[in-house]
Amino acid sequence: MQHGSPNGSPNGSLNGTPAIDVHNLNKHFGDKHVVNDVTLQVAHGEIFGFLGPNGSGKTTSIRLMCGLLTPDSGSGTCLGYDIVRESAQIKRNVGYMTQRFSFWEDMTIRENLDFVARIYQMRERKEKVDRALENLGLKTRADQLTGALSGGWKQRLALAACMLHEPKLLLLDEPTAGVDPTARRDFWEELHRLAAQGISVLVSTHYMDEAERCHKLAYIAYGKLLAQGTAQQVIDSQDLxxxxxxxxxxxxxxxxxxxxxxxxxxxxxxxxxxxxxxxxxxxxxxxxxxxxxxxxxxxxxxTGLEDVFIYMMSRSADNYGKAA
CATH class of the missing domain: 3.30.70.100 (Alpha-Beta Plaits)
Structure with a gap:
């Protein structure tokens, strides 16, 4: 069953405030300017795709937005909390899924989820684990060892762990890398189901078919945000x-x-x-x-989205590559 559509309207802002609202974020590592004046907004219930080549600043930008890193300059809010002064409150309301699968392979799916719930000292731990198993279609595999799972099922486990504390925002860093097309499709069905419930999703990806399933997109290269908007707006912005x-x-x-x-x-x-x-x-x-x-x-x-992204990638290398 299809859940949601990239053309459908997200639920909008809560009391007029975006889920993410950041302005002029900058971050240096040594003499490298890895995030350069990034400004963007993500609405409640919106799936926002973050695209760009490796080393473009996607992961660093995501970490700045959710308070995991402190910007050198710039300001903003995430879920209404200040990204610099109230990072602890942000972390309690955000689910963060990294590129690297980091669960214990000699434990079952249920044991992994229970362990995560214990770490965060969750109340009604068993009920939350059972609900996560049910929602992500993991119930029949709950007692299977994690090490025996395929990439797609490991991905579901990682998302289930992100959802245990019922976050209002998901930050997903290339979550479908190395996963087969069927598992990727199922994963995106789940993301649209969550977005329909008002959960915001910021996801970085290299796949054009995934980019087209986002409500909005942003393209970043060498720390600079080069284009953002709906897929059609991004295509139109280049006038190719x-x-x-x-x-x-x-x-x-x-x-x-x-x-x-x-x-x-x-x-x-x-x-x-x-x-x-x-x-x-x-x-x-x-x-x-x-x-x-x-x-x-x-x-x-x-002109397609991939034509436009290839064009922006080549031009950004010409314009900023040497400076970076």
Missing amino acids: ATWSIHGERLTELSEQLRKTPGVDQTVVFGSALHVSGHDHAALEKAIRQTTSGMPVRIEPIE
């Missing part, structure tokens, strides 16, 4: 026209087009070559002249 070319020897054609005025980007997608540019007329002229007489099929297509 794109053509698709089908035929043989696409790699050679890609290299040739890349040197042609009017062409800003060429990317091979399977049996098709996507060619993008800002000057729509110059782009079409370049493609038609270069492919004239060649046994290829050309057609204009809608």
